[in-house]
Amino acid sequence: MIEFKLPSLGADMDEGMLVAWLVAPGDIVERGQVIAEVETDKGIIEVECWENGYVDQLLLKPSSTKLSVGTPIAVLRTTAEPTLAGRPDAPGAEVIAGPSGPRDTVGVVEEVEADVAPAVSPPIRHLAHELGVDLDGLEPTGDGGQVTRDDVRRASVPISVPDARPRATPRARRSAAARAIDLGSVTPSRRDGLIVEDDLPGAATRRVVAPADDQDPGRAMRRAIARSMERSKREIPHYYLGMQIDLDEAMRWLVETNEDRSLTKRILPAALLLRAVTIALHEVPDLNGHWIDGSFKPSHVVHLGVAVSLRTGGLVAPAILNADGLDLEGIMVSLSDLVARARSGRLRSSEMSEATVTVTSLGDRGVDTVFPIIVPPQVAMVGFGKIAERPVVVEGSIVAHTVVSASLTADHRVTDGHGGGLFLLAVDRLLQEPQNL
């Protein structure tokens, strides 16, 4: 038996709300498979399984209760173990239409599914909060069950229900039937008239009322960033290095390369910079890893964190996992996917917690130089400013070249300025031969 606990959701994240289960008891799960969705201060995080096996029990139902990282949420079993809930495809477990057979499992599945809340991105949640719309029971019309702005706006208009059959959640309906309560006699507490289980007579008032602050994703994220950055500046002795890197050759190569490519294959300068950083980290491996319990634990793979600034406020820094196993095109594909999912609030738990180093590129925001603050427990962060034409001296003459200001912030407990300098020099050298990246 394996107790599946709510995994780490990032260094600055110690709790989350279980929003949905994507598996049911009896389901076979594989390592890396997304099995649940958890809402955190930084949006919806997809929780991955870290074992091969199958789901025995789901211990908790989706609710608005905040769960600490480490809370047991499911019981998994490896395929060799005996079963509790019954595994549908186990030898000898033919379809048994009885209370102890797989049918039981189906019952559990239905109950869990009825409780699954719709997927909601933080901006939409914010809108719902502003309009006073309760997201539970809202019918999503967006792709993949996403709640859209229109869904929220529609729900903000009070709906009159002339129907003889009162509107109620499946759970409330079942509960009412079991206790012989006439739903017509129940006064709904929600403004849209939907009867929920708590509206039934005698229902325990166990609804968790979160403080107003928690419902504003912008402020919640700001608090998460504050926690992480306070810890960073309190614990990590930072040192800072910077150098201007000539990108003339790299940009020329990129324009030429992109000329013949379709839109979907086009490579952005950011991918080139990330690729150069990944290779350079192999030359200075002490920048790649974590500071844990008073010592540096180097990582043999590069999980490259990428800071993505969110227009709703704040930022997230999910990782391109195993970036050192990707070529330039692979980095570009991963970056594109990661940014899109960061925007829609669909990142995975491993991406949020496993970065071994982070890169921030504020070039699109127009500043020349960035002096990053390390994300604990990482030990380095690389920054790139705006890519722009600047005067440079080439063979005694002043000419205009495309350049970028690269910076490195690193943990002085692990490396010194010399090692950090070698890293930036390596990034510079690699970017002078873009065709080899």
Added chain:
Amino acid sequence: MTTDEAKTIIFDVLSRVAPEISPDEVEHDIDLSEQLDLDSMDYLNWLIGISEVTGIDIPQRDASHFLTIDGAATYLVR
């Protein structure tokens, strides 16, 4: 394709790339990346989305037509 149809597609894709942006807030004749704070990756994802929906290829040299909503609509209609 009419200008209105083109703009419907343009905004449809924009709302996927930048779900937090409300279409009513967007000025049609002002640089899109600047007013909406789109980064280069959002912008490329927007171009890719438009190209996928319309089937119109947008070569690198034509990207300058897509700086504004109006410019993009004009390009798609012609």
